[in-house]
Amino acid sequence: xxxxxxxQVAAHAEVSVQTVSNALNAPHRLRPDTLARVNASIELLNYxxxxxxxxxxxxxxxxxxxxxxxxxxxxxxVMDQFLHALCAAAERTGRHILLFTAPPGVEGMPxxxxxxxxxxxxxxxxxxxxxxxxxHGWLKEKKIPFVSFGRVWKExxxxxxxxxxxxxxxxxxxxxxxxxxxxxxxxxxxWPKTSGLAEDRLDGWRSTCAELxxxxxxxxxxxxxxxxAEGARATAHLLDSPEPPDGIVAxxxxxxxxxxxxxxxxxxxxxxxxxxxxxxxxxxxxVAAPGLTTLRQPMDEIATHLITTLTTQSHAAHxxxxxxxxxxxxxxx
Amino acid sequence: xxxxxxxQVAAHAEVSVQTVSNALNAPHRLRPDTLARVNASIELLNYxxxxxxxxxxxxxxxxxxxxxxxxxxxxxxVMDQFLHALCAAAERTGRHILLFTAPPGVEGMPxxxxxxxxxxxxxxxxxxxxxxxxxHGWLKEKKIPFVSFGRVWKExxxxxxxxxxxxxxxxxxxxxxxxxxxxxxxxxxxWPKTSGLAEDRLDGWRSTCAELxxxxxxxxxxxxxxxxAEGARATAHLLDSPEPPDGIVAxxxxxxxxxxxxxxxxxxxxxxxxxxxxxxxxxxxxVAAPGLTTLRQPMDEIATHLITTLTTQSHAAHxxxxxxxxxxxxxxx
DNA sequence: CTGAAAGCGCTTACAG
DNA sequence: CTGAAAGCGCTTACAG
Numbered sequence: 001x002x003x004x005x006x007x008q009v010a011a012h013a014e015v016s017v018q019t020v021s022n023a024l025n026a027p028h029r030l031r032p033d034t035l036a037r038v039n040a041s042i043e044l045l046n047y048x049x050x051x052x053x054x055x056x057x058x059x060x061x062x063x064x065x066x067x068x069x070x071x072x073x074x075x076x077x078v079m080d081q082f083l084h085a086l087c088a089a090a091e092r093t094g095r096h097i098l099l100f101t102a103p104p105g106v107e108g109m110p111x112x113x114x115x116x117x118x119x120x121x122x123x124x125x126x127x128x129x130x131x132x133x134x135x136h137g138w139l140k141e142k143k144i145p146f147v148s149f150g151r152v153w154k155e156x157x158x159x160x161x162x163x164x165x166x167x168x169x170x171x172x173x174x175x176x177x178x179x180x181x182x183x184x185x186x187x188x189x190x191w192p193k194t195s196g197l198a199e200d201r202l203d204g205w206r207s208t209c210a211e212l213x214x215x216x217x218x219x220x221x222x223x224x225x226x227x228x229a230e231g232a233r234a235t236a237h238l239l240d241s242p243e244p245p246d247g248i249v250a251x252x253x254x255x256x257x258x259x260x261x262x263x264x265x266x267x268x269x270x271x272x273x274x275x276x277x278x279x280x281x282x283x284x285x286x287v288a289a290p291g292l293t294t295l296r297q298p299m300d301e302i303a304t305h306l307i308t309t310l311t312t313q314s315h316a317a318h319x320x321x322x323x324x325x326x327x328x329x330x331x332x333x
Numbered sequence: 334x335x336x337x338x339x340x341q342v343a344a345h346a347e348v349s350v351q352t353v354s355n356a357l358n359a360p361h362r363l364r365p366d367t368l369a370r371v372n373a374s375i376e377l378l379n380y381x382x383x384x385x386x387x388x389x390x391x392x393x394x395x396x397x398x399x400x401x402x403x404x405x406x407x408x409x410x411v412m413d414q415f416l417h418a419l420c421a422a423a424e425r426t427g428r429h430i431l432l433f434t435a436p437p438g439v440e441g442m443p444x445x446x447x448x449x450x451x452x453x454x455x456x457x458x459x460x461x462x463x464x465x466x467x468x469h470g471w472l473k474e475k476k477i478p479f480v481s482f483g484r485v486w487k488e489x490x491x492x493x494x495x496x497x498x499x500x501x502x503x504x505x506x507x508x509x510x511x512x513x514x515x516x517x518x519x520x521x522x523x524w525p526k527t528s529g530l531a532e533d534r535l536d537g538w539r540s541t542c543a544e545l546x547x548x549x550x551x552x553x554x555x556x557x558x559x560x561x562a563e564g565a566r567a568t569a570h571l572l573d574s575p576e577p578p579d580g581i582v583a584x585x586x587x588x589x590x591x592x593x594x595x596x597x598x599x600x601x602x603x604x605x606x607x608x609x610x611x612x613x614x615x616x617x618x619x620v621a622a623p624g625l626t627t628l629r630q631p632m633d634e635i636a637t638h639l640i641t642t643l644t645t646q647s648h649a650a651h652x653x654x655x656x657x658x659x660x661x662x663x664x665x666x
Numbered sequence: 667c668t669g670a671a672a673g674c675g676c677t678t679a680c681a682g
Numbered sequence: 683c684t685g686a687a688a689g690c691g692c693t694t695a696c697a698g
Contacts (some may be wrong), residue, residue, distance in 0.1 A: 052394060080403075275694080383691050
């Protein structure tokens with residue numbers, strides 16, 4: 001299919017190519033009648049500006065790189081939600097998302113560098129941020145634009161802009177909700193200490209319990225990995241203790257589902273006998289009987305902040321708040 | 334960050350830009366010593382070819398468009414697997430995936446057209462193919478390159494190339510596996526008739542049951558939507574019938590999980606009292622107690638075929654085979 | 667095997 | 683308000 005060029009439109013409208021370019025990029029510079037004539041030609045010839053030519057000239061490709069994560073042991077159940085939100089937010093600014101794969105950590109950085117140097121992307125959205133994530137410093141030093149979904153934890157400052165969801169606030173919402181439904185011994189299912197995300201959410205649980213005068217000693221359990229079996233194992237451990245909990249805040253929907261499974265196995269009814277909450281409002285939450293109360297991340301808000309922060313090259317930091325989606329797993333006890 | 338250009342490399346190596354370009358794109362044309370000198374300069378100056386300039390000249394962007402799906406009621410639990418495989422396959426040919434959003438059906442076609450006309454992408458990978466999907470014909474008529482993941486069902490021929498997984502073969506694997514573990518009344522949980530995917534898998538169930546001399550009458554249930562609750566409802570209906578089944582092949586992991594829930598609710602043990610299988614090997618399959626036997630789509634193979642078919646512009650059709658992943662839900666009865 | 671030149675389709679100062 | 687010209691960084695026939 002052959003497409004019209006600026007030159008052809010100019011010839012058709014009997015103006016210079018410059019004027020057609022202005023009609024597109026700075027219409028206020030044209031006299032109304034000229035603009036109308038040019039627009040008519042554009043319409044008639046079904047003209048679409050060649051983005052490569054534009055990018056070559058302006059050295060901006062309007063493409064944002066995003067590394068598609070692949071974890072062997074970790075499932076990303078809300079990735080489709082995130083990607084859709086990110087894509088929609090990018091499109092609202094005339095941009096698009098370019099997907100790529102790269103090894104994790106610093107080993108993947110040459111891939112980022114290459115994509116940027118070859119002008120395939122203007123910058124990057126980072127996610128799956130890890131403790132002392134090496135990517136941020138690396139990109140900053142190379143002066144490659146980026147924004148991070150997730151903080152580099154336990155650092156007062158971190159290189160570059162970031163957007164994140166307040167995990168401690170999430171735990172607080174969960175604990176208070178369980179408290180309001182009558183729970184007084186609320187446990188926490190966590191991940192290994194290496195996860196900053198886990199520490200943040202754990203802190204929220206601990207401080208909120210303290211505020212409400214609830215016990216925490218012996219009620220935090222570390223799971224080895226984010227699996228159903230680990231959630232069940234940790235729950236079994238808690239239930240077998242001398243003073244079992246009546247509420248469980250789990251760090252993820254998967255751990256929470258593991259907890260639900262263990263309850264069911266012991267003929268306990270989630271919601272009635274024990275309140276359970278998860279994190280992320282993944283599709284799982286709706287699938288589990290009797291529905292999992294969970295913390296939803298504001299995906300559209302996250303995506304919008306990521307894109308605007310990246311494209312304005314601001315060094316902003318946005319800490320957003322999750323919301324609690326209440327389902328059967330925390331029916332009043 | 335300022336990057337070196339071809340011109341600068343040429344000056345440094347004391348050759349013409351043409352020779353540097355050849356060193357990159359047709360190294361065999363250079364004398365070995367010239368090539369070595371040019372490569373040394375490329376290395377030294379850390380030269381990376383500007384892709385926009387290249388694309389402008391060759392009018393190929395090496396980018397493949399993929400529309401990120403968003404369903405209100407349908408969860409796509411293996412999308413991260415699919416996207417990662419697709420991305421990796423594209424990169425093996427020096428290409429990348431560009432993500433975009435578009436309204437479903439024919440209303441979204443102007444978006445596809447625009448992306449192609451503005452040279453943001455060379456072509457498209459279509460997924461979530463629907464019965465009489467209007468996109469295929471539309472793209473073909475516009476001569477926009479594409480390949481479809483999924484057949485336009487119930488048509489002997491369809492516009493363009495496609496790759497798909499044989500759903501009937503999947504059902505056959507599931508039925509035979511259940512048969513081998515002692516099941517003799519195998520039911521099928523389906524979707525509404527509008528889904529070609531559902532009809533394909535249903536047919537496989539029906540014909541394999543016939544081959545094995547198993548009954549099918551009254552054993553196929555249509556679920557209204559792909560939810561946990563619908564799977565449970567259909568299972569309840571089957572279990573309440575005069576002749577309840579001893580095996581269930583579900584059209585999706587979600588329906589299968591619904592079935593498992595209903596079994597558990599009735600104090601039946603999946604695997605022991607009834608065999609249950611799903612489709613897709615989503616993360617759910619590993620999460621459900623006691624593990625869901627399910628049909629895995631060969632993601633890497635799918636992705637590789639999609640990319641090579643699209644980039645070679647062939648009109649190939651590839652029907653791939655799923656594999657059965659056996660877990661506790663079909664433990665011998 | 668190597669080089670000079672044209673051109674891909676835009677945008678951007680700069681004149682008029 | 684409009685236009686002629688240069689140039690973004692490559693590749694591609696075409697000579698030599």
